[in-house]
Amino acid sequence: QVQLQESGPGLVKPSETLSLTCTVSGGSISSYYWSWIRQPPGKGLEWIGYIYYSGSTNYNPSLKSRVTISVDTSKNQFSLKLSSVTAADTAVYYCARGSGYCSSTSCYDWFDPWGQGTLVTVSS
Amino acid sequence: SSELTQDPAVSVALGQTVRITCQGDSLRSYYASWYQQKPGQAPVLVIYGKNNRPSGIPDRFSGSSSGNTASLTITGAQAEDEADYYCNSRDSSGNHHVVFGGGTKLTVL
Numbered sequence: 001q002v003q004l005q006e007s008g009p010g011l012v013k014p015s016e017t018l019s020l021t022c023t024v025s026g027g028s029i030s031s032y033y034w035s036w037i038r039q040p041p042g043k044g045l046e047w048i049g050y051i052y053y054s055g056s057t058n059y060n061p062s063l064k065s066r067v068t069i070s071v072d073t074s075k076n077q078f079s080l081k082l083s084s085v086t087a088a089d090t091a092v093y094y095c096a097r098g099s100g101y102c103s104s105t106s107c108y109d110w111f112d113p114w115g116q117g118t119l120v121t122v123s124s
Numbered sequence: 125s126s127e128l129t130q131d132p133a134v135s136v137a138l139g140q141t142v143r144i145t146c147q148g149d150s151l152r153s154y155y156a157s158w159y160q161q162k163p164g165q166a167p168v169l170v171i172y173g174k175n176n177r178p179s180g181i182p183d184r185f186s187g188s189s190s191g192n193t194a195s196l197t198i199t200g201a202q203a204e205d206e207a208d209y210y211c212n213s214r215d216s217s218g219n220h221h222v223v224f225g226g227g228t229k230l231t232v233l
Contacts, residue, residue: 047222108155110172117166
């Protein structure tokens with residue numbers, strides 16, 4: 001059973017770079033697409049971006065200028081960097097495995113499983 | 125702002141049926157997936173695609189879609205179904221960007 005675990009600092013200063021790593025266990029990272037999703041306290045989910053095991057990426061347009069997602073298949077890990085953070089970036093950050101399917105008439109994507117999430121607070 | 129719109133709150137009597145909806149233009153082209161989130165926990169996938177349930181999800185959860193609206197139906201709601209529910213799909217850009225609905229808080233009375 002695949003499990004994901006986020007790790008990284010829980011406190012980041014304004015204007016600095018938030019860095020998180022997600023370790024995948026119980027399965028290989030060399031398939032699927034691997035995603036970061038965040039949730040500000042008391043608010044809804046926001047997709048940050050994802051990376052295919054091959055290294056190609058796709059980012060939320062509203063965050064694209066500040067986001068970098070990378071993958072290390074040798075360690076079964078993928079990582080998130082978010083630069084120039086402000087208090088608005090305070091959130092629980094989740095990593096998740098993404099899957100997609102297209103038929104002749106439609107496509108759909110889903111995220112399963114998710115990591116437990118890690119709270120990152122931006123404050124001086 | 126989200127391209128997928130959900131009612132902020134819905135309530136249902138114990139044992140009754142409830143439908144949670146998700147509206148957006150992209151849903152005319154893409155199916156939605158649905159997640160259940162309980163306080164302090166990570167979201168859990170309950171429905172993906174047209175109407176697929178992951179293993180371990182009770183069959184009282186089902187999904188459907190019509191036009192620009194996707195629906196999650198819980199038939200015979202249980203107390204443990206009280207949670208926040210989120211839909212997700214692609215946006216309308218054609219660039220495979222993911223969007224989530226704002227979430228619906230389900231209260232089981």
